Amino acid sequence: MTVLAAVLALLVTTLVGAPAAGADKPSVRLSKSQAGTGGSITVTGAGWRPKTLLMMLICGQSAPSRGVIGGTNSCANADGRAVTTDAKGDFSKELPVAEPPEPCPCVVHVATVTGEKAEADAIFMVAGHSVEPLPEEESGARLSVLTDTRLDGSSGLLTSFGAPPSRTLVFTVGNVGTAAVKDPVFQVGTSHGVFAPQWEEQQWRGTIAPGKRARIELPVEVAAGAHGDYTVSLKYGGKMLAEQPWGVGRPWGVTLFWILLGVVVPAAVFRVGMAAVDRLRPRRSAGRGPRRRSPRLPQLTYRMPRLSASSAPGSRTTPTPNPTSTRPLPWFTPDSGPGNPAAGQLSAPHENSPTTPTRKGNT
Structure with missing residues (x-):
């Protein structure tokens, strides 16, 4: 009984799980299958990854069985709309109707912008737009x-x-056809964000026989100074083969260069300006021209009387004899000095002495 119960449980799980697996596939529904330019339709989706950014476009030369043959270049990119799924992976948003650059058959193409690639198409007819097989x-x-x-x-x-x-x-x-492929020409495109890729044809040299495979390497390059999230797309024969995200880092060296340039150039201009000012400024030559002196106040000389030791107050000194008292006067002879007993007698002045008065008259 235990084995039978396990077999029944496994059978029920398999039968119930099969529809659930199919429900996880992204799907798109339209409110109208046909509309003219200037109108709008409501696009509803289910089964997408939760909280995922999607891009909705109206594309020409497309079919759900073959996808967008010409890539996003066949879509009305300017009139596309972005939408984010909810927590269950559903969304609903209006999309304006615009004529794509390629004729119909047309589809409403919904694809993820970032992360794992997922897409879905719904048949749509743009009224008044040309139709070609x-x-x-x-x-x-x-x-x-x-x-x-x-x-x-x-x-x-x-x-x-x-x-x-x-x-x-x-x-x-791998070559899944019945004929060999010689020197295939691939189209490699790079796109930034939600913009259309820029395609470039690259030829691989070699032959791939039916049922065989080959490892191919193609160079990819973006413009100088580019940075951000890019997507590399690969096409062959008008059919999209693969897409690969590419995160391009910011060129910090360029930013550092502009910062240094903003500092060095003003400093150099300042130094040149100061050198020009220093060269044009007049200079004084050494030893030429009168020198300006600051005015000086007149020098005043104060003559103070000399103070002797005897005139100082409180000083006690022994009086010295006057040297002139012992020195004879010029008109005295040595024998008539003050110490001579005959000092009282004055000698007669000499007749040639300048002190003797001259009398004029009769003798």
Whole structure:
């Protein structure tokens, strides 16, 4: 009984789980299957990843069975709308109707912008837009990507200073057709954000026989100074084969260069200006021209009487004899000095003495 119960439980789980797995596939529904330019339709989706950014576009030359043959270049990119899914992976948003650059058959193409690739298409007819049959599929040679693509390489020092970032797109393709493919020409496109990719044709040299595979490497490069989130797309024969996200780092060397330039240039201009001012400023020559002196106050000389030791107050000194008392006067002879007893007698002046008065008259 235990074994039978386990078998029944496994059978029920398998039967119930099959529809649930199909419900996880992204789907898109439209409120109208046809509308003219200037109108709008409501796009409703279910089964997408929760909290995922999606892009909605009206594309020409497309069919749900073959996808967008010409890539986003066949879509009305200017009139696209972005929408974010809710916690259950559902969304609903209005989309304006615009004529795509390619004729119908047309579809409303919904695809993820970032993360794991997922997309879904719904048939739509733009009223008044031209209609042309889709190009026939090639039945002989068909290439398909067998493994996940990757980008090899890294950024160097020159990339930090504005050199174009480059990588190598590596993937493996297999020939699922009945004819050999010789020297296939691939289209490699790079797109920034939600913008359309810029395509470039690159030829791989070699031959891939039916049922065989080949490892292919193609160079990829973006413009100098580019940074941000990019997407590398690969097409062959008008069919999208793979997409690979690429995060390009910011060139910090360029930012540092502009910061240094903003500091060095003003400093150099300032030094040149100061040198010019110093050269044009007049200078004084040494030893030429009168020198200006600051005015000085007249010097006043104060003559103070000399104070002798005897005149100082409180000083006690022995009086010295007057030297003139012992010195004879000029008109005295040595024998008539004050110490001579005959000092009282004055000698008669000499007749030739200048002190003797001269009398004029009769004798």
